[in-house]
Amino acid sequence: MGGDPRPGTRCRACGGADGRVVLDLGDQPPWDRMPHRDVPLPDPAWPLRMWLCAGCGLAQLEDDADAVEELHGVEPRAMAEQSDRSVGRLAREGLVRPGGRVAEFGSPHGESWLPRLTGRGMTAVDPAAAPPDGVDLVVDFYGLLHEPDQAAALDRRVRLLRPGGTLALQLLPLGTVLRDGQWFDLRHGHYAYWSLPALDAALRRHGLGVHRAWWYPLSGGTLLVTARAGAAPDEATRALLDEERAAGVTDPSGLGRLQDAADGAHRLREWLAAERDAGRTVAAYGAASRAVPLVCRAGLDAGLLAAVGDASPAKQGRRMPGSDVPVVSPAELAALRPDRVVLFLPELAAEVRAALPAVEDGGGRWVVLDPAPHLLEPDRALSRG
Known part of the structure; x- marks a missing residue:
């Protein structure tokens, strides 16, 4: 199980160099380089390994393949319905309201949430051109997953918030990946595999704290997480944090179960x-x-x-x-x-x-x-x- 990291490996979130490889899938072609049928084999391949930072507990892609074309899929109904549920939850929490400003960091894994949010009276703001006084809500729909520099990505999201603003993220937590043996969720171009405890610790380094987390059954267990300055987790969220810690999401021996699953x-x-x-x-x-x-x-x-x-x-x-x-x-x-x-x-x-x-x-x-x-x-x- 596991192995020595590539020399010079640094954590994408905290910059630490202490860690180890917990999942090694060997050389693999990038998932988003889908050749036409007449292109002969073999395809270019690169090492595909998950590295766990001993300092902050972030499981992450150790290295990546060359940048390639990304093919967009058709959004499944299940994903669209989950987006409806997530936006509905944010609205019930009072985070989606007429006149509020929202910035989005999206991904290729589903359609934008902005039509749902502007349909409820919010004003969409380009993250690259946000007003100096910030926005009320920043939403991240699997966007963080695609950022090579996690520290810089979190900083960009936090800096967009006005005082009292909220960051909302939807993600597949490492706890789900580990519990269900979903080793195949490791792939090129997906840089970070956040557990809820590691995410909470990282957000606190950037001035926020996890406040609420809601579990949904999509993909075996998807989380919608909200964070804001000075927040402490509520009771239900503390239970989710404890559950992931108990599963071993920051423990190399616990994550070794993913290698066992891959070897099968x-x-x-x-x-x-x-x-x-x-x-x-x-x-x-x-x-x-x-x-x-x-x-x-x-x-x-x-x-x-x-x-x-x-x-x-x-x-x-x-x-x-x-x-x-x-x-x-x-x-x-x-x-x-x-x-x-x-x-x-x-x-x-x-x-x-x-x-x-x-x-x-x-x-x-x-x-x-x-x-x-x-x-x-x-x-x-x-x-x-």
């Missing part, structure tokens, strides 16, 4: 080989960033996985990085009449099954990784047969 990726390949030998065709759905390390770590190819369906036109006609597995449209996926479809984004099960009834109508079964492949029971309500 071969089981997916073995299952696919058994399905092929039984004469069954297997495809997958969701050419998402988290699918890339999974496909590469398991060593999958088109002989085992016929295709990956995805609703994003920008990804169709390409292939999974590091593999010859093609990315196809949902209609093309259904036309394959697969016997099994592995859902790389299990939180989208209801949405995808409703959109692709032809899979089950044709006798196919949906599969989730839990962590071994698990067949979902047929949903008769969705069937058109």
Whole structure:
């Protein structure tokens, strides 16, 4: 488990040099470099390792690949519904109000929150041109994840706030990644994997403190966090902080469980080989960033996985990085009449099954990784047969 860091490694949040590698996925192609199908293998690859800072507890990408093109996906309904819930929660807390000013740091993982916020009477402000007296609310929708310099990124967000203003962040906490063994959430271009305790400590170095945190089931457990100057966590948030500490989110031995989970990726390949030998065709759905390390770590190819369906036109006609597995449209996926479809984004099960009834109508079964492949029971309500 773990290993020695690259010489010269410094924490992206506190600048400390004391730490260790807690997850090593070897050389991996960047998830956002999705080649066209006619581009020959092999693809360029770079080391993909998670480094844990011993000083501040931030788990982070040790090094990164060269900057590459980022393909935007189609926002799933589940993500849009979560954005509605998050903005609704901020409104109920009195943080979204007519006449208030808001600045947003967004990401490729969903649509902007600004239409929801301006629709409630707030005025959107460009973070690069904020008024000198600041804004009332800064929202970060997975934006922090994409910042190589976490200290500078937090400073930019805090400096935008007027006195008494609030920073709101939505993120997938390290506690969820660790609890569910989601080692494949480590990928190039995603620089920081914040636990709630490490985030609280970092914000306090920048003059804020976590005040509230609300848990939602998206992606296994997503947090909406608010922070402001002089704030102390409420009782429910203290319970979430204690829960993550107990899980070992700042402990190298605790995070070592992610390496154990990653080392079990071969089981997916073995299952696919058994399905092929039984004469069954297997495809997958969701050419998402988290699918890339999974496909590469398991060593999958088109002989085992016929295709990956995805609703994003920008990804169709390409292939999974590091593999010859093609990315196809949902209609093309259904036309394959697969016997099994592995859902790389299990939180989208209801949405995808409703959109692709032809899979089950044709006798196919949906599969989730839990962590071994698990067949979902047929949903008769969705069937058109």
